[in-house]
Amino acid sequence: MIGSVRRLAAVIGLLAVSAVADAQPLPSWNDGPAKQAIVDFVAKVTTEDSPDFLAPQDRIAVFDNDGTLWPENPLPFQLMFALDELRRLAPDHPQWKQNPVIQAALDGDVAVLKKDLKKSLSEILKETHAGTTVDEFDQRVRDWLSTARHPRFDRPYNGLTYLPMQEVLAYLREHGFRTYIVSGGGKDFMRVWAEDTYGIPPEQVIGSMGPLQFEIRDGVPVLARQAGIDFIDDKEGKPVAIHRSIGRRPVAAFGNSDGDLAMLQWTTMTRSPSFGLIVHHTDPEREYAYDRDPASSGKLVTALEQSEQQGWVVVDMKRDWKTVFETTAASDGDMSLDATNWIAEDIGGRGVVDIAQSTLSFDQPNHVTGNTAVNRFSGPAKIDGRSLQLGPLATTRRAGPPALMDQENRFLKALSAVRSYRFDGQRKLLLLDEQGQVLVKLAQLDR
Amino acid sequence: MIGSVRRLAAVIGLLAVSAVADAQPLPSWNDGPAKQAIVDFVAKVTTEDSPDFLAPQDRIAVFDNDGTLWPENPLPFQLMFALDELRRLAPDHPQWKQNPVIQAALDGDVAVLKKDLKKSLSEILKETHAGTTVDEFDQRVRDWLSTARHPRFDRPYNGLTYLPMQEVLAYLREHGFRTYIVSGGGKDFMRVWAEDTYGIPPEQVIGSMGPLQFEIRDGVPVLARQAGIDFIDDKEGKPVAIHRSIGRRPVAAFGNSDGDLAMLQWTTMTRSPSFGLIVHHTDPEREYAYDRDPASSGKLVTALEQSEQQGWVVVDMKRDWKTVFETTAASDGDMSLDATNWIAEDIGGRGVVDIAQSTLSFDQPNHVTGNTAVNRFSGPAKIDGRSLQLGPLATTRRAGPPALMDQENRFLKALSAVRSYRFDGQRKLLLLDEQGQVLVKLAQLDR
Structure with missing residues (x-):
C-alpha cells in the first residue's frame, strides 16, 4: 500500500x-504583433468561459502549402518533380520530341513553362503519369523525394518546410485544432509526404485532382489516373473544396498569395471569432522576396490590399521569423x-x-x-x-x-x-x- | 491522505x-453466421498481437446509406424531400407546368420519375434549389425533416434507421474504427442529419455533389448551389470518392445493391484482413423485400452473385435482424x-x-x-x-x-x-x- x-x-x-506546454510557444518567431496575434487568437477560442470559446469540432485551420508551408521557388516543387520524372522517362518516349511543352521542359526552357504553370504541369503529368495507378504514383513520388535535392538549398524538398509554420501547426493541434492543407498542388502528390512532414493525415489534405478510373486489372482492383484535371483547388475553388471535404467552415486560414484570397474571405468575413494570416515573402537572403511580380507562382496583390480592412495578419518573413528553415x-x-x-x-x-x-x-x-x-x-x-x-x-x-x-x-x-x-x-x-x-x-x- | x-x-x-463493453454486442441481431462474422472480424483486427491487428488509423469502415442504413422505399428519401419542396414552392413557379418531369412530380406520377430516378432528382433539385446558398439548403432540409413523415411507417424519416446497423456503427467506433457514409445521395442533404442520426460528422459523409460557386453577396461570402451534377457517388464512382476523401483504403464495406459492388471490391479484393457485407431485403412484413427488380432504387444482382466467391457476408434481414427499426x-x-x-x-x-x-x-x-x-x-x-x-x-x-x-x-x-x-x-x-x-x-x- x-x-x-x-x-x-x-x-x-x-x-x-499540458499545464506547462504554453510556457514558450512559437520559439522560431520573433516577438511582435504577428506572433502575439496567433497566441491571442488561440487563447481566446480555447479558454473555457471566454465569449469566443470554440468547441473542439469547430477548431478547424486551413493552410495553403506552396509559399505558406514550404517555398515555391525556383518552381513549385511538384513541377520540379514532374520535370525530373520527364527526364527519367524520356528515353522510352521518343514521341515527346513532337510536343512543344514537353520538349521545352526537357530542354530546361523554364520561360516557356512559366507562361502557364498550371497548364504546363498538367501536360507533363499527363504524359508521365496517365494510366498509372494511385499506388504506382505514390511510389514514384516517394522515390523522387528520397533522392531529389533543392538546387539552391541542397536539401531534400521536404526538409525545406518553414519552421515557424511547423510550430503554428503543432501549436494549433496542441490546442485541439484540426489542421488541413488546402493547396493548388495535387492532392495525391501531397498526401505521400504530408503526414510525415507536417503531421497532417491524408484525409486532411485537400488539393487539385485529376480524373480516376476504377478497374480490375488481373483480378486486382486499382484506381488508374486519367489525363486531365477534374478540379483545381485554387482561388474560388478553395472555399468549394473546403466545404466539400470538411463540411464545416474553418475559423483560421493561412496563405501567401491571391490564390488564397477566397479562402481567407470564406474563413473570416462576417465571422467572429476568426483568424486570417498572409505570409509575405520579404527575405531574399534566407528565402525569397516577391509579391506583385513573382518569378514562380505566388502573386500577391489583392489579398495584401484587403488585409488591413479584413484584419488579416501580414507576416513579414524577414522581421517576424527568427529562423526560416528547420535546423x-x-x-x-x-x-x-x-x-x-x-x-x-x-x-x-x-x-x-x-x-x-x-x-x-x-x-x-x-x-x-x-x-x-x-x-x-x-x-x-x-x-x-x-x-x-x-x-x-x-x-x-x-x-x-x-x-x-x-x-x-x-x-x-x-x-x-x-x-x-x-x-x-x-x-x-x-x-x-x-x-x-x-x-x-x-x-x-x-x- | x-x-x-x-x-x-x-x-x-x-x-x-471498456472492459465490459463487449459483453452483449449487437443485441438487435439474432445469433447466427452474420452476427458472428462481424464480431470475429472486429476481434481479429483489434486484438494486440493478432497477425491481423490493424492500427487505429487503418480501421476505416464505409457504409452505403439508402437501403443499408435506412430504407429506400417507396422512393429514396431525398427524392421524397425534393417532391415535398416542389409542392411547397410550386405556387410561386407557374412556369413549372411546362416541364414534363416537374409536372409529373407535382401530379404524383411516380412512374415517370422512376424511369430515371437520378435524372428526375437532379431536375427537381435544379428547379427547387439552384441559386440557394449551402446554408439556406441546409435549413430547408432541417425544416423538412422536422415535419415530414414516412407514408407507411408514419415516423420522421430519420427515425427509420435500421437499429441493427446503428449497433454496427457504434460497435465499430467503440473499437477504434472511423465510420464513413459513402452514398449516391447528396452529400449536403445527408450532412444535415448524419451526425445526429448516425454519429457521423460532416467530414465523414461522402456523397454526390452539384457544382458550387463562391460569391460575396452584400459583403457576405456564400457558396451558391448551381444547376447540374459534378460527381455521382455510385458504382465505380464510390472507390474514386473514397480515395479522394479519405486517401486510405477502407477495411470494411457495407452495402445493399449493385451500386455498392465496386466499393465492396475495392475494400476486399486481394486484401486481408478485410470485410464486406450486403444487406439483403427479405422482410416485406417489417420492411421491404426486393433485389433483382426493386420498386425503387436498390437493384441487387451481380453483388449477390459474387458474394460467395468474395466471402462477403449476406444479411438475410428477416432471419438475422431481431429488430428492424429503433423503438x-x-x-x-x-x-x-x-x-x-x-x-x-x-x-x-x-x-x-x-x-x-x-x-x-x-x-x-x-x-x-x-x-x-x-x-x-x-x-x-x-x-x-x-x-x-x-x-x-x-x-x-x-x-x-x-x-x-x-x-x-x-x-x-x-x-x-x-x-x-x-x-x-x-x-x-x-x-x-x-x-x-x-x-x-x-x-x-x-x-
Whole structure:
C-alpha cells in the first residue's frame, strides 16, 4: 500500500503535461504583433468561459502549402518533380520530341513553362503519369523525394518546410485544432509526404485532382489516373473544396498569395471569432522576396490590399521569423536529451491514436517521466553517448478505453526495448532497438 | 491522505469502462453466421498481437446509406424531400407546368420519375434549389425533416434507421474504427442529419455533389448551389470518392445493391484482413423485400452473385435482424435508468472531443459512476419519476490534456445542474436543467 500511496502522490503531485506546454510557444518567431496575434487568437477560442470559446469540432485551420508551408521557388516543387520524372522517362518516349511543352521542359526552357504553370504541369503529368495507378504514383513520388535535392538549398524538398509554420501547426493541434492543407498542388502528390512532414493525415489534405478510373486489372482492383484535371483547388475553388471535404467552415486560414484570397474571405468575413494570416515573402537572403511580380507562382496583390480592412495578419518573413528553415541533421552533435520533452508520433509503425498523448520527458539527469496515453510513468534513464536504456518504469494503474490501452501497451513495451537513439534534425527523436530499428518516433514539444 | 487512498483504491478497483463493453454486442441481431462474422472480424483486427491487428488509423469502415442504413422505399428519401419542396414552392413557379418531369412530380406520377430516378432528382433539385446558398439548403432540409413523415411507417424519416446497423456503427467506433457514409445521395442533404442520426460528422459523409460557386453577396461570402451534377457517388464512382476523401483504403464495406459492388471490391479484393457485407431485403412484413427488380432504387444482382466467391457476408434481414427499426418514443414510459450505461454525445451544445469518453452509468439503485474523459467519478443519484439529481460526485484527480480537462469541467458542471431527464426514443438520454433545457445528450451503450 505504501507503494500505491507513493504512486498516487506522484499522480497528484506531477504537473500535468499540458499545464506547462504554453510556457514558450512559437520559439522560431520573433516577438511582435504577428506572433502575439496567433497566441491571442488561440487563447481566446480555447479558454473555457471566454465569449469566443470554440468547441473542439469547430477548431478547424486551413493552410495553403506552396509559399505558406514550404517555398515555391525556383518552381513549385511538384513541377520540379514532374520535370525530373520527364527526364527519367524520356528515353522510352521518343514521341515527346513532337510536343512543344514537353520538349521545352526537357530542354530546361523554364520561360516557356512559366507562361502557364498550371497548364504546363498538367501536360507533363499527363504524359508521365496517365494510366498509372494511385499506388504506382505514390511510389514514384516517394522515390523522387528520397533522392531529389533543392538546387539552391541542397536539401531534400521536404526538409525545406518553414519552421515557424511547423510550430503554428503543432501549436494549433496542441490546442485541439484540426489542421488541413488546402493547396493548388495535387492532392495525391501531397498526401505521400504530408503526414510525415507536417503531421497532417491524408484525409486532411485537400488539393487539385485529376480524373480516376476504377478497374480490375488481373483480378486486382486499382484506381488508374486519367489525363486531365477534374478540379483545381485554387482561388474560388478553395472555399468549394473546403466545404466539400470538411463540411464545416474553418475559423483560421493561412496563405501567401491571391490564390488564397477566397479562402481567407470564406474563413473570416462576417465571422467572429476568426483568424486570417498572409505570409509575405520579404527575405531574399534566407528565402525569397516577391509579391506583385513573382518569378514562380505566388502573386500577391489583392489579398495584401484587403488585409488591413479584413484584419488579416501580414507576416513579414524577414522581421517576424527568427529562423526560416528547420535546423539540419548536421547539428545533431550539439543536441542532447537533457530537459527535452517529446510526444510520440508513431509507435512500432502502427501510428498513434490522434488525440491520445504518449509523452516522454527527460526531466532530470538520468530520469524520465511521461504519459502512456492513460497513465503517468517514471523511472531511470541510462544515457551514454547515443546509447540509451529506460526503466524499470513505474506507472499509475488507471484503465482506459481499449484503443488507448493498446497504445499504452505498445508504448511501454517499445520503451523497455530501447537501446539507442538519434535525432533526425527536424525536432524529431527516434528510439531504436538492439538492431537499430526504429521503435518509436517522437516530436519535440516546445516548453 | 485516507481520502486519497480511498480514491486510489477506487481507481484501481473499478472495472474499466471498456472492459465490459463487449459483453452483449449487437443485441438487435439474432445469433447466427452474420452476427458472428462481424464480431470475429472486429476481434481479429483489434486484438494486440493478432497477425491481423490493424492500427487505429487503418480501421476505416464505409457504409452505403439508402437501403443499408435506412430504407429506400417507396422512393429514396431525398427524392421524397425534393417532391415535398416542389409542392411547397410550386405556387410561386407557374412556369413549372411546362416541364414534363416537374409536372409529373407535382401530379404524383411516380412512374415517370422512376424511369430515371437520378435524372428526375437532379431536375427537381435544379428547379427547387439552384441559386440557394449551402446554408439556406441546409435549413430547408432541417425544416423538412422536422415535419415530414414516412407514408407507411408514419415516423420522421430519420427515425427509420435500421437499429441493427446503428449497433454496427457504434460497435465499430467503440473499437477504434472511423465510420464513413459513402452514398449516391447528396452529400449536403445527408450532412444535415448524419451526425445526429448516425454519429457521423460532416467530414465523414461522402456523397454526390452539384457544382458550387463562391460569391460575396452584400459583403457576405456564400457558396451558391448551381444547376447540374459534378460527381455521382455510385458504382465505380464510390472507390474514386473514397480515395479522394479519405486517401486510405477502407477495411470494411457495407452495402445493399449493385451500386455498392465496386466499393465492396475495392475494400476486399486481394486484401486481408478485410470485410464486406450486403444487406439483403427479405422482410416485406417489417420492411421491404426486393433485389433483382426493386420498386425503387436498390437493384441487387451481380453483388449477390459474387458474394460467395468474395466471402462477403449476406444479411438475410428477416432471419438475422431481431429488430428492424429503433423503438419509438411512444415506449418511453416503459424505460428506466436502472442498470443503464451512457456516453456523452454533446455537452452544453459544444460537442465532445471525438475519442474522449465521458460516460455515466446507473450502476446501482440511487448511485452513479462514470468517467469525465480524464477521471472516474461516483456518487448518489436521486431519481423520482422524471426528476433527477446527481451528486455530490467524488472524482479522482488525474490531470490530462487541456481539451480533455475542458470537457471534464463542462461535464461535471452540467451533471451538477441536472434536475430532470427524458429519453428521446432512439436510445438517447437527455439531461435537463431547471428550465428544462438540455444540458447533456448521451447515447446508450450496449452492455
